[in-house]
Amino acid sequence: MQRAALAGICGPLRGGARPGPLVCLFHASLPAFAADKGLLVKLRRKTGYSFVNCKKALEKFSGDSKQAEVWLHEQAQKEGWSKASKLQGRKTKEGLIGLMRAGNTAVMVEVNCETDFVSRNVKFQQLVQQAAAGTMFHHQDAKDQLTTYIKRFMNADELSQLRTGPDGCLLRDQMALAIGKLGENMAIKRAAWVAVPANYYIGSYVHGALAAANSPLDNMALGKYGALVICQTPEQSQKSNLADLGRRLSQHVVGMAPLSVGCLEDESGGDTETKMLAQPFLLDPSITVGQYVQPQGVSVVDFVRFECGEDTDIPEAE
Structure with a gap:
């Protein structure tokens, strides 16, 4: 059963021959852009937004910090207006x-x-x-x-x-x-x-x-x-x-x-x-x-x- 499972991943064993070492060929797609740590720290300090959102913004724009900052502000503003509507009427003394x-x-x-x-x-x-x-x-x-x-x-x-x-x-x-x-x-x-x-x-x-x-x-x-x-x-x-x-x-x-x-x-x-x-x-x-x-x-x-x-x-x- 283990051989069958491996065959499903690595390809079937051919001709009923005694199996040799399994050679598995993996198809590796290009990895998504990983946010540079230095850019991430700088963007977070500048904008004050969360680590997760700053990382998401940098990955979205392939490390372009200016575009990432604009996008973060736009997203925060949308969220802010949403929260403002929900919180409207609460006392601000x-x-x-x-x-x-x-x-x-x-x-x-x-x-x-x-x-x-x-x-x-x-x-x-x-x-x-x-x-x-x-x-x-x-x-x-x-x-x-x-x-x-x-x-x-x-x-x-x-x-x-x-x-x-x-x-x-x-x-x-x-x-x-x-x-x-x-x-x-x-x-x-x-x-x-x-x-x-x-x-x-x-x-x-x-x-x-x-x-x-x-x-x-x-x-x-x-x-x-x-x-x-x-x-x-x-x-x-x-x-x-x-x-x-x-x-x-x-x-x-x-x-x-x-x-x-x-x-x-x-x-x-x-x-x-x-x-x-x-x-x-x-x-x-x-x-x-x-x-x-x-x-x-x-x-x-x-x-x-x-x-x-x-x-x-x-x-x-x-």
Whole structure:
């Protein structure tokens, strides 16, 4: 029986002759392309996709890493849109506030997810950066030749249509990729963009900031609360002094949540006061914010405050 089985594989024994050594001839088809280990490691590090998918992509395109990367993004986007549809409606109360500064401009964005765990993922943090960069790029033509400050807001629908640069993907596509990778519902909720002329300064502060080791973003501050404070300044003000002053005022806005700026003549209303200049100064409650800034020759003219997960309408641009 064993000889018969072997004969079926190696060919029948001829002429009833005493069998000699069996000589088996195997037909070997050309092997499929095997992904080079170096290319595989490089592609996985660059894209963040799984080992299996990167290997599949390289084999599909015979080691062409560029085509493999494009295919991986396309597949991830398809999967992301599928997951986005399935996850739609799930609450996104966690997330991050991202604050980006560039010259005389600043951007704050809020991007939400379902859990605090995902908000600490590098891929999610990159989505926050992309939202901030897209907002900054969208408004870049309005920052020059200013005579006073500009403050603009964008809602979720407007943000989804933004690109992250001249050749960048739409933010909604970037979010789909992030959903596909991380498996949680997400939302790019809102953004504020501010630009000022030379005799103004933008103070900024992010509370609950993540440790630098958790974030690859050099020009971003990430946290749960954020504030921008717009100040009109004396012409000879030192930038270092303004940076410290702006940070302190922004800390106050985060901590005391004023609803309006008010004016220096307003009397202090104590802890229930909602006008910023009449509130007890967070870092020295013995004086008001107005009493803190007046001797320094600085005028607070406006502010923006974001709190991650808060229910709020997007205000109209001023």
